Amino acid sequence: MDRYIEQAFTKTGFSVVEVLTPCPTSYGRRNKEGRGVDMLMYQKQNSIGIEQAKDKTAEELQGKYITGVFVDKEQADYRQRYDEVIKKASKLNK
DSSP, X not given: OHHHHHHHHHXXXXXXXXXXXXXXXXXXXXXXXXXXXXXXXXXXXTXXXXXXXTTSOXXXXXXXXXXXXXXXXXXXXXXXXXXXXXXXXXXXXX
16 A cells, blocks of 8 residues: 555646555444455455456356456646646737
8 A cells, every 4th residue: 555655746737646445434333344454364364366357257246346457547737737828828918
């Protein structure tokens, strides 16, 4: 997870890191899902990386958590785009 967070911080543009983790205190207890460790083990056993998932059928992926980097593209960030707008507006006012 540290690696994904670091990638998000160093990426130009918008980044989202979604972290899935069960809540043993509320969800687990109310739904009789077991202890936090049991819930984490279930999640780990039912997770599959996006690269491995590409070779699986929909039936094989049923009930699995697909993990990994889903989109990775360079884009201008807000400040860069805003600077472009300012330059265009400045040219129109001359």
